Amino acid sequence: MGCKASKQSKNTSKDNPPSILDGSNDLPKQKLLTLETKPEERKSKQPKSLDKSKIAELFQAEHQQIYRNKKFQHDYFITEEKVSVNGFQGKIFVVENKVTGLKRIAKIARNTLASQQITEYIDYLQSLKKLDHPNIIKLFDFYNDDKHIYLVEEYYDGGDLYERLKTEMQSSEKIHVAFVFQQILSAIYYLHSQEFIHKNITTSGVVVAQKSNLLIKLTGIDDLFNIFQETNSDISYRAPETFSDKYQWNKAADIWSAGIILFELMYGQHPFKDQSRQITIQNIKRNNIKEDVNLNSISDDAYKLISEMINPDPKLRPSAKECLKFKYFKSIRRSSMKITSALLRVKEFQRKNELKLILLSLMTEYLLPKEERDKIAQTFYKIDLNNDGKISKNELYQQYLQRSGNEEQAREEVEKIFSELDINGNQFLEFSEFLIASSNKAVLFNEENLKNFFNKLDRDHSKQISANELKVFFYNTNLSQSDWQQVIQLGQNKEQMNNKISYQEFVSLLTENE
Known part of the structure; x- marks a missing residue:
């Protein structure tokens, strides 16, 4: 900078009994006639195996829908006005979600955009969903009407x-x-x-x-x-x-x-x-x-x-x-964490069911309290030693090695965690992945939250969630209608298989083993 010249010196179910179809050659073929359904009918009732790469899409933040074509006033009410920041040409407010009561920041500006520009802007905002970093303010929703555009973001209260x-x-x-x-x-x-x-x-x-x-x-x-x-x-x-x-x-x-x-x-x-x-x-x-x-x-x-x-x-x-x-x-000396409750929850997290993971990704966005998110963000920062916004196996290994002092045990723990959480297989844990595993499920899965979240998904108020209702919350995925039905079947009672999830099935899916 200009100061170089003046400071040159400074430069430098239950268990099933054995099946008669298990392969025993001495079983008489007539036995097949006693089964309730024909083989082809039984086969058609079994869900096909899901393409894991397609499932991974649903977990990734960039495929979560940013725009749902509703009125801002339907979802939020304004509680106070804040001082504008960053030269934003509009007003900034603290708002509360009418269902959850969670605070958000709403940036409201006059709508001067033509319809084509609105479409272009929505596409741009949707692309921002891929941003998954604890030090970048999170965008939750976008709304527009004839007079205004509304951006709803993560709440903050510490000032500039x-x-x-x-x-x-x-x-x-x-x-x-x-x-x-x-x-x-x-x-x-x-x-x-x-x-x-x-x-x-x-x-x-x-x-x-x-x-x-x-x-x-x-x-x-x-x-x-x-x-x-x-x-x-x-x-x-x-x-x-x-x-x-x-x-x-x-x-x-x-x-x-x-x-x-x-x-x-x-x-x-x-x-x-x-x-x-x-x-x-x-x-x-x-x-x-x-x-x-x-x-x-x-x-x-x-x-x-x-x-x-x-x-x-x-x-x-x-x-x-x-x-x-x-x-x-x-x-900078990052404080020693040894082992935090967040890291313990990461270690104990079990993936088990892809649909549960997908629902958790939406639930952490919709219902995770700000204080919990911020606390986890600070833990994430301390683990991310090279500040690239991702946690590598080696960075996580350092934390568990510090706790146990046993290299082999630490490596086994890290490999297990990555097998459960690294959905896209990129050998890193993203912030959203870490959030899902480390969030306090005892808090997240309280009765009020579960009811609110189920009602949010149950758009037609039928007391059941269908594949069509779930896919509304996702954007630009490669899943076919058949794929979506297979996703829903992951959460169903296997005796019913009606391609819909009841509230009881929903609660059982999320809270199992928690």
Whole structure:
């Protein structure tokens, strides 16, 4: 950055009896005539084996439907208005789901989009469902009517990052900055690995999940800005190259924006921002850092990282993955967990039934309390040592080895966990997979939650869930109608086999062995 020149020294059922069809050659063939059904009829009543790759689709977040064409007012009521963040062109509210009572954040903006643009926007939002990271704010629902669009997101109440750390900015120690900035970079690293560019990273767009902790959430990736606007409202975080008429957004621009955030957190002020928009742009293009900034007031390690991230040449900026390897983060000491209740639940989790797993993935999204989600997110962060937003076998192995001290036992535990949870077979545990296994089922499966969730799925109020009702909650899958019926059959009482699940079958499926 411009400070390189002035600080050169810093550069561096029951059991069945044996069947007469078990293969004994000495059994008389007449015995077959005593069976109630013909062989072909019995065969037709047996569910075909399910294609595991198709089942995996239903578990993946990107296939969970974001848009259900209902009115926002049908599902939520507004409780309070919040201060807008991240330059969002609209209003932000705290809302409550009318059935569950869970709090959410609703971003409501005027609907200025043509019908084709609405379709394009919904497609974009649906693509965001694949984002599965504890430091990226979760999008739950989207609604639109003639006047407004509504984005319903994960609730947070810890304020924006700048406000939380304002007093620390006056301290020379700044002990929390590396910890929170590592989370920001982890979110950006994950976004870029999924081929998303944020384009609008600002300090006000980084929020704190709870007042009691510093779990960081990156917001704004779902704003209209990302596909229908050319420039973000706060230009002071834009990289110099983005002001070119022919500029095509790339990942390096996000690195610059994050570098500005680190500059603010370390120095207590923005390097380029002026009251005049034109002067701000000029300062960015010319790399004119404010003269009153004492560039020598921070550590060499912090200085080097900032310098690299806001290098005027985008080709020379490190990637988010490379940034996370800088010496600046070596000072972070992740607290020893030994073994937490969340990790114990992961170890004890049994997959057993694919339909149960699918229902759990929906239930954790719809009914998991924020406090539980945040607690699990913190555990996930401590295990994810390389900050890529996924847990590898080796990272999980380190946790169980620390507990038992037995290498073979730790490996066996990890292999068992992955065989139960790694649905897509990519050799990693995603955050949603970890949530399902580690969430407290005693809390999640209380009677009220089970009734609410069943009623949500039972759209025609028939007191049964059909294949058609379940598939409404999924998007762009390769499952045929026959496949969906096979999925439903996994939860049925085998004596009935009517391709529908009653409430009793539903409860039995979810709570078995819990």
